[in-house]
Amino acid sequence: MIELNSNIPAGPVEQKWDKHRFDMKLVNPANKRKYDVIVVGAGLAGASAAATMAELGYNVSCFVFHDSPRRAHSIAAQGGINAAKNYQNDGDSVQRLFYDTVKGGDFRAREANVYRLAQVSVNIIDQCVAQGVPFAREYGGLLANRSFGGAQVSRTFYARGQTGQQLLLGAYQALERQIALGKVKMHTHAEMLDVVVVDGRARGIVVRNLLTGEVTAHSADAVVLATGGYGNVFFLSTNAMYANVTAAWRAHKKGAAFANPCYTQIHPTCIPVSGEHQSKLTLMSESLRNDGRVWVPKKQGDNRAPSQIPESERDYFLERKYPSFGNLAPRDIASRAAKEACDDGRGVGPGGLGVYLDFAESIKRLGQKTISERYGNLFDMYQRITDENPYQLPMRIYPAVHYTMGGTWVDYNLMSTVPGLHVIGEANFSDHGANRLGASALMQGLADGYFVLPYTIGNYLAGVKPEKVDVTTHPAFTDAVRAVKAQGEQLLNIKGKRTVDSFHKELGKIMWDKCGMARSREGLQEALVEIPKLREEFWRNVNVPGSGASLNQSLEKAGRVADYLELGELMCRDALHREESCGGHFRVEYQEDGEAKRNDEEFAYVAAWEWTGDGQPQRLHKEPLVYENVKMATRSYK
Amino acid sequence: MRLTLHVWRQSGPNTAGKLETYPMDGVEADMSFLEMFDMLNDKLTLEGKEPIAFAHDCREGICGSCNMMISGQAHGPWKGATTCQLHMRAFKDGDEIWVEPWRAKAFPMVKDLVVDRSAFDRIIQAGGYVSVNTGGARDANEILIGKEVVDESMDAAACIGCGACVAACPNASASLFTGAKITHLGLLPQGQPERDRRALAMVEQMDIEGFGHCTLTGECQEACPKEISIDVIKRMNRDYAVAAVRYVEPKETAGAG
Amino acid sequence: MSYLARFWDSTIGKKFVMAITGIVGVLFVLGHMSGNLLMFKGAEAMHEYALLLRTSMPLLWAARGGLIVAVLLHALAAYQLTQRSNAARPQQYAKTAPQVTTFAAKTIRWGGVLLLAFIVFHILHMTLGQVAAPGFVHLDPYNNVRQGLANPLVAGFYVLAIGALGLHLYHGTWAVFRTLGIARPTPTPLKRRLSVVLAAAVVLGFAAIPIGALAGAFPDAPSPVMAEGH
Incomplete structure (x- = not known):
C-alpha cells in the first residue's frame, strides 16, 4: 500500500522554498555526469527540464512521440504567461499571485507549491527573455502586459496570440543546444508504453518506435514524466490529437497514485461544434474577453440576427452576475454561466449551443485596427473555421474541455509515489487545485522544468548510487518489454x-x-x-x-x-x-x-487513487489540505 | 459534395509509391481537410484496407505537423493557413484533388504522406539558439527592445517548422526556415553575441542537409502558413556574408588556471 | 584562404558571387548600350567611341579580363547551384501549381545559357569579325553593325538574346539586392520597380539597333578608318 507524504518543508510559506533549497542534498558537479535521467515529453515542462538538467551536467535522454520536440501541445497556448513582476505598478506581488491562484483553484491546491510557483514566476520571464523570446513590448522598450481572467492586475506576458509557441521554441532551442553538445540524447517517434520499477525505484521505461514498431527498454537513475494532460478522454477537446494519458496511466498501473482525476477545466471561449465529423475543438484565447462582451438574448428561442436584437433585449450575463470581474470571470464560472444560459433555451447558433462574444463596442471605441492588432490571428482563425467575419458579426463561442488539473500525485519535490519517478507540468496535479487560472499553465510547466525539478531531482539522486541496469537481461525490463509487445x-x-x-x-x-x-x-x-x-x-x-x-x-x-x-x-x-x-x-x-x-x-x-489491479476499483488515499496563509472562503467574483 | 482524391501511397522509404484514386462522397463544407481524411481512413479501415498515414496533431495551425501538397500547393489554396486549417468550402462539388507529401531530398520519405523533417532540428542544433543556461538571466526589463524591433522579430519567430517553404520552392531550399530563425534572434539584443557564429553554422548545416539554394521566386512566402516574408532570407544572406568575412574562430586558450 | 573557400562552397557564397558578377554585368550592359546608341549619331561617333575605349590598351584588356572572369564565375556558380537544386528534389511532384513565380524566374537558367552562347557569337561576330561578318573592318563599328545585322536571321538572334537579357535583368536586378541583403524591408517584397524600368530600358536600347538595322535606319557611310588612313 502506498503512503502519501507531501514532504512540505516546515516554516513560514515565504521561506519554505529557500530553506528547502538549502536543506536539500547536492550532487557534486563531477558526479552529475554519472547519473542518467530519462525525460519523457518535450513540451514546456519536459524540454525545459531536460535542457536545464543537461546544463547542470546530468546525462539526459529525452523521449517524444512526435517527429520533433518542437511539436508538443504547449505550442498551442495562445494568451500568455503570468508572473508577479508588478511591472505595471498596479499592486501585484508574489503574495497576490499566490492568493489569486489558490482562490482561483477554489482552495483545493497545495499552498506551499503555489507559493513557490508565484516566487519563481519572476525568474521564468527573465530566463525566457534572455533566450530571445519576443514578448510584446511598449514603444519605450519595456515589456507589455495584459489582464486575464481571475485577476485584477495586469500580470500576463504575451507574444501575440502565440505565447505558448514562443516559450516552447525557447525551451526547444535550449534543448537542441544540449543535444548538439551531446548532453541530451534525443529519441523522437518514441512512445513510452511502460515504466520499469526495480527494487521499488523507477529505473527506466519501455518505448515503441512509432516508425519501425520496435519495442526497446531504456534504463536510468531517475525518470521524469512531462507528458501533459488527459483532456482527450472526452474525444472532443482543445487538445492536440496525439495528446494522451498513456504514459501517466501506465505509471499509475506501476504504483503512481493518480490525484483528483475529476478536476477538468472547461474553457469558456471555444468555437462551437459544427457537425458529427468534427475531430477537435478550437480555442479562442481567453484574452479575447478583455475586449469582447459575452451575451445572449434575454428572450428564449430568439432567432433574430444579433444586430437585430436591441441593447435592451440582450443579457450580458457575466457583467450582470459578476460585476467586479465581469467578462473576466474565471474559466469555470464563465463556462458554467454560458451553459446555464444555453440550458435556459437562450443559446445562439445551431442547436442553441453557443453564446455571443461581441466586439462591436470595442471596435467602436478603439477602432478596427487596434482590435486587429491585438487579436488579428484569432479573428482569422475564427473566420476560416466558421466562415463568419467576427469584425461584423459577434463570435459564437461555447465551452470545451481544455485542461486537466488532476494528474499524477506528486510531493513537494515533484516525485510520485514511486521513488525516482518525477512528474512535471500538466501531467502532475499539484498547483492548480480544482480550477486553473488563465496563463498559469505555461507558468507552471516552466517553473517545474527550469526552476524546481532540476533542484529536487538532485536531492533524490544524491541519495542513490549511480548504477547501470542491463535492460537486456534484467527480468523487470524483459518482462515489461514482453508485456508491451x-x-x-x-x-x-x-x-x-x-x-x-x-x-x-x-x-x-x-x-x-x-x-x-x-x-x-x-x-x-x-x-x-x-x-x-x-x-x-x-x-x-x-x-x-x-x-x-x-x-x-x-x-x-x-x-x-x-x-x-x-x-x-x-x-x-x-x-x-x-x-x-x-x-x-x-x-x-x-x-x-x-x-x-x-x-x-x-x-x-487531495484524492489520490492507488491502482489495485485490472478490473479492481482503485483505492482512495487522502492528503489533507492545510491552509495556513489563505483563509478558506466562498469564492466570490461578484 | 463529391470529390475525387488522388493520394500518394507508399508503404515505406524503400518501396515504390504511386497515386491511388479514391472517390469521396458526402463531404461537407464545414469539414477541415484532415477531417475529410479521417472520414476516408474510417472507410478504408472498415473495408479492411490500410488507412493513409499522414502527419497531424494540433489541428489548429500551430504545431507544424501537417504537410500535404494539395494539387500542387503546399497546404492547399488558402493563404496563411495550414492543411488542418483548410476547410472543404475551399473546394466545389466534382473537384479532383491531388495530395502528395513534401518532396525534398532533405525530407526523406517515411510512409504515404509522412516525411522526416528532422533536418530542421539539426539546423536549429547548429546554432538556432541563444546560449544562456538557466538561472543566469538578468531582469527582463533591463533589456530594452523597441516595439518595432520586437514585432519584426516576432514576425520571423512565428515559423512553425512545417516545411511548406521547402515543399513549395522549385529548388527545395530551406532558406525561409533558416532565415526566419537567423532573423528572429539576429534582430534582438540577446542574439548579438552569437550572431556571426549562428549565421555561419546554420547556413552550413542547411547546405549539408542537401537543401537547394534560393532563387527568390517568392513561392515560399506565398506558401508559408505564417506568411513569413522573404525579407528574412535577405537578412540571412547579409548576416552570413558579414560573418564569413569577419568571424574568426576563438583560440582554445580560455579557462587556463 | 580557407574562409574564402568556405564562402565559395556555401550556397549563399555562390549566390553572392552571382550577385556581384551580375552587377558587373549590368554596369557593362548599361555602358555598352549607351555606346551602341551612338549608332544613331553616325559612323564618326561610333569610331570615336571605339578609339576612346582604346585610350589605354592595358586598361581595356583589364576590363575585358574582368568581364570574362565575371561571366565565367557567374556561369560556373549558376551551373553548380543548378546541380545542387536538381539533387535537392530527386522526385518531382505529379501536380505543380506555382503561385508567384515569374516567367523570368522560371526561364532564367536556360536564358542564361542562351546569353552565354550569344556572348560567344557576338564576340566572334562583332569584335573579331570571324562569323557572319561580311566586309568587317576593325575599328569601324558603325559599318560592321550595319552590315552584320543586315541578315534577318542574325538580327533575329540578336533580338532573341536581348529578350532573354531583359528577362534576366527583370529577375536578376531585383533579386540582387535581396541576395546581397541590402534591400529595404517592405511589406511587398515581390514588387519590383527598379528592375522593370531597367529591364525595359535595356531591351528598348539594345533592340533599337538590330531593328533599326533591318528597318534601314542606318544609311551607308564611308568608313572613318579609311578616311583617317589607318
Missing part, C-alpha cells in the same frame, strides 16, 4: 467490426454528458456502468488494421483509447465520491443560488 499483438488480433475512433467518440460522449460541466450522482452512476461495458466491447470488437512492424497510426490510437477507457471510469468514480462542487467539478446536487457549493469540512483533501 503482447498488448500490441492482442490489439491487432482482435480484428473486430468497429474503428478505434468509434469507441473513442462513444466514450467521449459518455464523459461529456455525465462527467462534463455538470455532474450528478445519477449520471455518474450510469457512466460507471456504461464505461466498463464499452471497455469490454473494445477488447472484443475493435478493428486495428495493418501490422505492428511499421508506422501504424491506428495501433497507436488503440493503445491510447484502451487507457482512456480505464481512466474515464476512475474520473467518474472520483467525481461521484467528491460530494461537493469546487472549481471545474460541479455537482448539481451541491449548489447555492446557482453557484458552486464547496464542502471544506469533508472534502478539503
Whole structure:
C-alpha cells in the first residue's frame, strides 16, 4: 500500500522554498555526469527540464512521440504567461499571485507549491527573455502586459496570440543546444508504453518506435514524466490529437497514485461544434474577453440576427452576475454561466449551443485596427473555421474541455509515489487545485522544468548510487518489454467490426454528458456502468488494421483509447465520491443560488487513487489540505 | 459534395509509391481537410484496407505537423493557413484533388504522406539558439527592445517548422526556415553575441542537409502558413556574408588556471 | 584562404558571387548600350567611341579580363547551384501549381545559357569579325553593325538574346539586392520597380539597333578608318 507524504518543508510559506533549497542534498558537479535521467515529453515542462538538467551536467535522454520536440501541445497556448513582476505598478506581488491562484483553484491546491510557483514566476520571464523570446513590448522598450481572467492586475506576458509557441521554441532551442553538445540524447517517434520499477525505484521505461514498431527498454537513475494532460478522454477537446494519458496511466498501473482525476477545466471561449465529423475543438484565447462582451438574448428561442436584437433585449450575463470581474470571470464560472444560459433555451447558433462574444463596442471605441492588432490571428482563425467575419458579426463561442488539473500525485519535490519517478507540468496535479487560472499553465510547466525539478531531482539522486541496469537481461525490463509487445499483438488480433475512433467518440460522449460541466450522482452512476461495458466491447470488437512492424497510426490510437477507457471510469468514480462542487467539478446536487457549493469540512483533501489491479476499483488515499496563509472562503467574483 | 482524391501511397522509404484514386462522397463544407481524411481512413479501415498515414496533431495551425501538397500547393489554396486549417468550402462539388507529401531530398520519405523533417532540428542544433543556461538571466526589463524591433522579430519567430517553404520552392531550399530563425534572434539584443557564429553554422548545416539554394521566386512566402516574408532570407544572406568575412574562430586558450 | 573557400562552397557564397558578377554585368550592359546608341549619331561617333575605349590598351584588356572572369564565375556558380537544386528534389511532384513565380524566374537558367552562347557569337561576330561578318573592318563599328545585322536571321538572334537579357535583368536586378541583403524591408517584397524600368530600358536600347538595322535606319557611310588612313 502506498503512503502519501507531501514532504512540505516546515516554516513560514515565504521561506519554505529557500530553506528547502538549502536543506536539500547536492550532487557534486563531477558526479552529475554519472547519473542518467530519462525525460519523457518535450513540451514546456519536459524540454525545459531536460535542457536545464543537461546544463547542470546530468546525462539526459529525452523521449517524444512526435517527429520533433518542437511539436508538443504547449505550442498551442495562445494568451500568455503570468508572473508577479508588478511591472505595471498596479499592486501585484508574489503574495497576490499566490492568493489569486489558490482562490482561483477554489482552495483545493497545495499552498506551499503555489507559493513557490508565484516566487519563481519572476525568474521564468527573465530566463525566457534572455533566450530571445519576443514578448510584446511598449514603444519605450519595456515589456507589455495584459489582464486575464481571475485577476485584477495586469500580470500576463504575451507574444501575440502565440505565447505558448514562443516559450516552447525557447525551451526547444535550449534543448537542441544540449543535444548538439551531446548532453541530451534525443529519441523522437518514441512512445513510452511502460515504466520499469526495480527494487521499488523507477529505473527506466519501455518505448515503441512509432516508425519501425520496435519495442526497446531504456534504463536510468531517475525518470521524469512531462507528458501533459488527459483532456482527450472526452474525444472532443482543445487538445492536440496525439495528446494522451498513456504514459501517466501506465505509471499509475506501476504504483503512481493518480490525484483528483475529476478536476477538468472547461474553457469558456471555444468555437462551437459544427457537425458529427468534427475531430477537435478550437480555442479562442481567453484574452479575447478583455475586449469582447459575452451575451445572449434575454428572450428564449430568439432567432433574430444579433444586430437585430436591441441593447435592451440582450443579457450580458457575466457583467450582470459578476460585476467586479465581469467578462473576466474565471474559466469555470464563465463556462458554467454560458451553459446555464444555453440550458435556459437562450443559446445562439445551431442547436442553441453557443453564446455571443461581441466586439462591436470595442471596435467602436478603439477602432478596427487596434482590435486587429491585438487579436488579428484569432479573428482569422475564427473566420476560416466558421466562415463568419467576427469584425461584423459577434463570435459564437461555447465551452470545451481544455485542461486537466488532476494528474499524477506528486510531493513537494515533484516525485510520485514511486521513488525516482518525477512528474512535471500538466501531467502532475499539484498547483492548480480544482480550477486553473488563465496563463498559469505555461507558468507552471516552466517553473517545474527550469526552476524546481532540476533542484529536487538532485536531492533524490544524491541519495542513490549511480548504477547501470542491463535492460537486456534484467527480468523487470524483459518482462515489461514482453508485456508491451503482447498488448500490441492482442490489439491487432482482435480484428473486430468497429474503428478505434468509434469507441473513442462513444466514450467521449459518455464523459461529456455525465462527467462534463455538470455532474450528478445519477449520471455518474450510469457512466460507471456504461464505461466498463464499452471497455469490454473494445477488447472484443475493435478493428486495428495493418501490422505492428511499421508506422501504424491506428495501433497507436488503440493503445491510447484502451487507457482512456480505464481512466474515464476512475474520473467518474472520483467525481461521484467528491460530494461537493469546487472549481471545474460541479455537482448539481451541491449548489447555492446557482453557484458552486464547496464542502471544506469533508472534502478539503487531495484524492489520490492507488491502482489495485485490472478490473479492481482503485483505492482512495487522502492528503489533507492545510491552509495556513489563505483563509478558506466562498469564492466570490461578484 | 463529391470529390475525387488522388493520394500518394507508399508503404515505406524503400518501396515504390504511386497515386491511388479514391472517390469521396458526402463531404461537407464545414469539414477541415484532415477531417475529410479521417472520414476516408474510417472507410478504408472498415473495408479492411490500410488507412493513409499522414502527419497531424494540433489541428489548429500551430504545431507544424501537417504537410500535404494539395494539387500542387503546399497546404492547399488558402493563404496563411495550414492543411488542418483548410476547410472543404475551399473546394466545389466534382473537384479532383491531388495530395502528395513534401518532396525534398532533405525530407526523406517515411510512409504515404509522412516525411522526416528532422533536418530542421539539426539546423536549429547548429546554432538556432541563444546560449544562456538557466538561472543566469538578468531582469527582463533591463533589456530594452523597441516595439518595432520586437514585432519584426516576432514576425520571423512565428515559423512553425512545417516545411511548406521547402515543399513549395522549385529548388527545395530551406532558406525561409533558416532565415526566419537567423532573423528572429539576429534582430534582438540577446542574439548579438552569437550572431556571426549562428549565421555561419546554420547556413552550413542547411547546405549539408542537401537543401537547394534560393532563387527568390517568392513561392515560399506565398506558401508559408505564417506568411513569413522573404525579407528574412535577405537578412540571412547579409548576416552570413558579414560573418564569413569577419568571424574568426576563438583560440582554445580560455579557462587556463 | 580557407574562409574564402568556405564562402565559395556555401550556397549563399555562390549566390553572392552571382550577385556581384551580375552587377558587373549590368554596369557593362548599361555602358555598352549607351555606346551602341551612338549608332544613331553616325559612323564618326561610333569610331570615336571605339578609339576612346582604346585610350589605354592595358586598361581595356583589364576590363575585358574582368568581364570574362565575371561571366565565367557567374556561369560556373549558376551551373553548380543548378546541380545542387536538381539533387535537392530527386522526385518531382505529379501536380505543380506555382503561385508567384515569374516567367523570368522560371526561364532564367536556360536564358542564361542562351546569353552565354550569344556572348560567344557576338564576340566572334562583332569584335573579331570571324562569323557572319561580311566586309568587317576593325575599328569601324558603325559599318560592321550595319552590315552584320543586315541578315534577318542574325538580327533575329540578336533580338532573341536581348529578350532573354531583359528577362534576366527583370529577375536578376531585383533579386540582387535581396541576395546581397541590402534591400529595404517592405511589406511587398515581390514588387519590383527598379528592375522593370531597367529591364525595359535595356531591351528598348539594345533592340533599337538590330531593328533599326533591318528597318534601314542606318544609311551607308564611308568608313572613318579609311578616311583617317589607318
